[in-house]
Amino acid sequence: MAYRLIVRRIWNAPVKDIRCPRLCASSASLFSRAPSPPVSVTSRRNVSFSVQDQEDFTERVINSNLPVLVDFHAHWCGPCKILGPRLEKAVAKQQGRVAMAKVDIDEHTDLAIEYGVSAVPTVIAMRGGDVIDQFVGIKDEEQLDSFVGKLIEQ
Amino acid sequence: MPPTGCNSGRDQIKSRIQELIDSSEVLVFSKSSCPYCVKVKDLFRELNVKYKVVELDLMDDGSGYQDMLLEMTGQKTVPNVFINKTHVGGCDKTMQAHQDGLLQQLLGGGEAYDYDLIVIGGGSGGLACSKEASLLGKKVMVLDYVVPTPKGTTWGLGGTCVNVGCIPKKLMHQTALLGTALQDARSFGWEFDENVKHNWETMKTAVNNYIGSLNWGYRVQLREKSVNYVNSFAEFVEPHKIKATNKRGKETFHTAAKFVLATGERPRYLGIPGDRELCITSDDLFSLPYCPGKTLVIGASYVALECAGFLAGLGLDVTVMVRSILLRGFDQDMANRAGEHMEAHGVTFVRKFVPTSVEELEKGTPGRLKVTAKSTESDEVFEGEYNTVLIAVGRDACTGTIGLDKVGVEVNKKNGKIPVNDEEQTNVPHIYAIGDILQGKWELTPVAIQAGKLLARRLFGGATLKCDYVNVPTTVFTPLEYGCCGLSEEKALEMYGQDNIEVYHSLFWPLEFTVPGRDNNRCYAKIICNKLDSDRVVGFHYLGPNAGEVTQGYGAAMKCGMTKEQLSGTIGIHPTCAEIYTTMEVTKSSGGDITQAGC
Numbered sequence: 001m002a003y004r005l006i007v008r009r010i011w012n013a014p015v016k017d018i019r020c021p022r023l024c025a026s027s028a029s030l031f032s033r034a035p036s037p038p039v040s041v042t043s044r045r046n047v048s049f050s051v052q053d054q055e056d057f058t059e060r061v062i063n064s065n066l067p068v069l070v071d072f073h074a075h076w077c078g079p080c081k082i083l084g085p086r087l088e089k090a091v092a093k094q095q096g097r098v099a100m101a102k103v104d105i106d107e108h109t110d111l112a113i114e115y116g117v118s119a120v121p122t123v124i125a126m127r128g129g130d131v132i133d134q135f136v137g138i139k140d141e142e143q144l145d146s147f148v149g150k151l152i153e154q
Numbered sequence: 155m156p157p158t159g160c161n162s163g164r165d166q167i168k169s170r171i172q173e174l175i176d177s178s179e180v181l182v183f184s185k186s187s188c189p190y191c192v193k194v195k196d197l198f199r200e201l202n203v204k205y206k207v208v209e210l211d212l213m214d215d216g217s218g219y220q221d222m223l224l225e226m227t228g229q230k231t232v233p234n235v236f237i238n239k240t241h242v243g244g245c246d247k248t249m250q251a252h253q254d255g256l257l258q259q260l261l262g263g264g265e266a267y268d269y270d271l272i273v274i275g276g277g278s279g280g281l282a283c284s285k286e287a288s289l290l291g292k293k294v295m296v297l298d299y300v301v302p303t304p305k306g307t308t309w310g311l312g313g314t315c316v317n318v319g320c321i322p323k324k325l326m327h328q329t330a331l332l333g334t335a336l337q338d339a340r341s342f343g344w345e346f347d348e349n350v351k352h353n354w355e356t357m358k359t360a361v362n363n364y365i366g367s368l369n370w371g372y373r374v375q376l377r378e379k380s381v382n383y384v385n386s387f388a389e390f391v392e393p394h395k396i397k398a399t400n401k402r403g404k405e406t407f408h409t410a411a412k413f414v415l416a417t418g419e420r421p422r423y424l425g426i427p428g429d430r431e432l433c434i435t436s437d438d439l440f441s442l443p444y445c446p447g448k449t450l451v452i453g454a455s456y457v458a459l460e461c462a463g464f465l466a467g468l469g470l471d472v473t474v475m476v477r478s479i480l481l482r483g484f485d486q487d488m489a490n491r492a493g494e495h496m497e498a499h500g501v502t503f504v505r506k507f508v509p510t511s512v513e514e515l516e517k518g519t520p521g522r523l524k525v526t527a528k529s530t531e532s533d534e535v536f537e538g539e540y541n542t543v544l545i546a547v548g549r550d551a552c553t554g555t556i557g558l559d560k561v562g563v564e565v566n567k568k569n570g571k572i573p574v575n576d577e578e579q580t581n582v583p584h585i586y587a588i589g590d591i592l593q594g595k596w597e598l599t600p601v602a603i604q605a606g607k608l609l610a611r612r613l614f615g616g617a618t619l620k621c622d623y624v625n626v627p628t629t630v631f632t633p634l635e636y637g638c639c640g641l642s643e644e645k646a647l648e649m650y651g652q653d654n655i656e657v658y659h660s661l662f663w664p665l666e667f668t669v670p671g672r673d674n675n676r677c678y679a680k681i682i683c684n685k686l687d688s689d690r691v692v693g694f695h696y697l698g699p700n701a702g703e704v705t706q707g708y709g710a711a712m713k714c715g716m717t718k719e720q721l722s723g724t725i726g727i728h729p730t731c732a733e734i735y736t737t738m739e740v741t742k743s744s745g746g747d748i749t750q751a752g753c
Contacts, residue, residue: 076366106366109373118374
């Protein structure tokens with residue numbers, strides 16, 4: 001249960017603004033004009049997996065050797081439908097250095113409640129069972145690349 | 155120095171009393187003629203608890219016992235109650251202990267309960283009550299479980315209003331109003347292609363997505379307020395213990411000092427061949443995966459008329475089958491006007507008929523059904539073919555399968571409703587009830603919320619304020635909306651008599667309707683005043699657009715005791731519909747003309 005405590009502690013800490021600063025976002029948009037290498041459909045299919053239950057979450061997220069992005073989403077949430085594929089694309093660019101788990105909050109309410117999800121989409125970044133970063137709401141591709149990139153650098 | 159003999163007598167009495175205290179689970183020192191003693195004994199009998207009585211007036215040394223009791227407990231009066239060796243006190247103390255749940259704890263050998271409060275039902279009332287109790291520092295559990303409809307429809311946390319009532323109903327009513335607005339738009343100069351269609355699935359998905367977000371919101375609120383939520387079906391097994399069964403059939407048991415029943419109601423079926431297998435109810439309609447097509451609505455409840463109204467507003471062929479009257483319990487003058495407006499806008503009414511069978515002619519989404527009905531007045535038989543049959547003939551309280559018989563909660567056998575006192579307490583003092591299951595109370599979400607919140611404050615916050623069930627404003631979202639507050643004309647006549655009431659009324663034509671030239675002399679306003687009480691407004695009725703918005707404000711005024719004079723002294727807002735109430739001069743008794751002259 002130790003990791004849970006750590007998770008809680010991190011969660012309870014004031015949420016820092018992890019959005020890209022304005023400057024960063026605008027400069028990043030300059031690069032967005034450059035053609036990015038297309039991500040093949042097959043590689044994207046394997047980018048994320050849907051969490052089946054609590055046990056599956058422990059095994060594939062908490063005990064994962066890779067950092068994992070957990071996308072808490074709901075079928076009734078419009079922004080989730082936009083964010084999900086964008087996030088997969090950002091993760092795919094890292095070519096296996098980061099994993100992505102999807103949690104339907106209505107199917108796995110206990111997990112969502114445990115991780116303090118109050119609105120969707122909520123994305124948390126985990127490494128070694130600890131929550132190391134998170135955001136709520138939608139982000140553009142550049143912001144997501146930067147979010148995922150930071151996760152690997154750390 | 156008193157004689158030793160007397161002293162030994164005192165000792166004897168003392169040891170005899172102590173022996174009684176030590177050997178009895180419940181011990182009542184009483185006098186056979188004392189009404190308070192009878193009350194306490196009745197309580198224990200009601201609780202089905204074995205008790206030992208010592209009638210002091212029927213024994214030789216009763217007064218000696220009474221003196222010794224004074225010495226031992228500081229109490230001279232009877233009854234003097236002991237439970238499991240603990241001195242409880244007299245009648246008032248015992249009743250209070252019962253209310254607080256202390257008595258039950260003492261009876262259970264001092265065993266503590268798992269929770270201070272368990273609420274059965276996660277609808278508007280149950281959620282409000284549990285959140286408030288938790289805010290007051292109590293340990294609270296809420297159990298909520300939706301039994302699927304015969305069609306298999308089920309939904310999330312939040313109860314009827316959020317999932318299969320007010321919320322989807324009003325959104326679908328709005329869908330229909332937009333259709334009317336599209337028609338009006340041409341008169342205002344908007345030009346667009348003729349081809350206007352409605353997509354049921356788009357509407358259904360959008361409405362249900364919003365509901366999904368509300369379900370989640372409620373779940374998060376319960377977490378934030380530290381209410382323990384369990385998605386299980388609750389059933390009493392003992393006065394302070396419930397069995398919770400989840401959807402996988404796993405059973406758990408939980409105890410609490412107090413309980414609140416907030417299980418709500420579900421649509422009633424007709425009990426005719428084909429009803430459960432082939433028909434739907436409002437529980438199914440709002441998440442129906444396909445457009446219902448040609449629809450027969452059975453019933454004339456507000457649910458029936460609202461559903462029929464918006465389905466017709468989407469352009470569907472809709473028939474309403476009515477056994478007797480529209481909107482039973484509402485002002486009949488208003489109900490009939492709302493019905494006439496629906497009829498004028500293409501809804502067919504089949505009056506004085508009751509269905510006898512529903513048969514399937516063809517499967518499909520929707521399929522084809524044949525409905526047979528018989529007249530309530532003659533041998534005439536009605537047959538019709540529909541794609542969908544919606545039953546809306548009333549709702550039954552969900553009180554039959556939650557083990558109330560096991561704990562002795564009184565239930566009205568006719569309709570499953572629960573009688574409560576003015577503090578929402580059932581006949582079993584530690585069990586309370588709120589919301590739609592209450593006998594003779596409003597079936598409205600805001601009423602349940604108010605009752606639940608105030609109940610929690612009284613139970614755990616030392617408050618005394620009770621829920622006021624008088625002058626509750628409400629609105630029926632028929633195509634032409636009907637808002638009301640206070641008494642119907644029928645009820646006012648019955649209460650005050652024809653001579654003592656004055657009814658002011660007027661037809662009106664909303665400005666927005668004038669340019670498209672529709673529905674003149676349909677909208678109607680009426681107030682009922684009590685002549686014996688300064689012409690105080692005791693009934694408010696409005697048939698027109700935005701009835702909810704109009705009625706809410708006048709509801710507040712009625713709560714403050716608004717009189718006709720004050721209403722006439724109020725400046726209207728021009729041009730609005732609500733302003734009509736500030737200038738009402740024609741009384742119904744005068745027979746004066748109230749029609750609006752159109753150009």
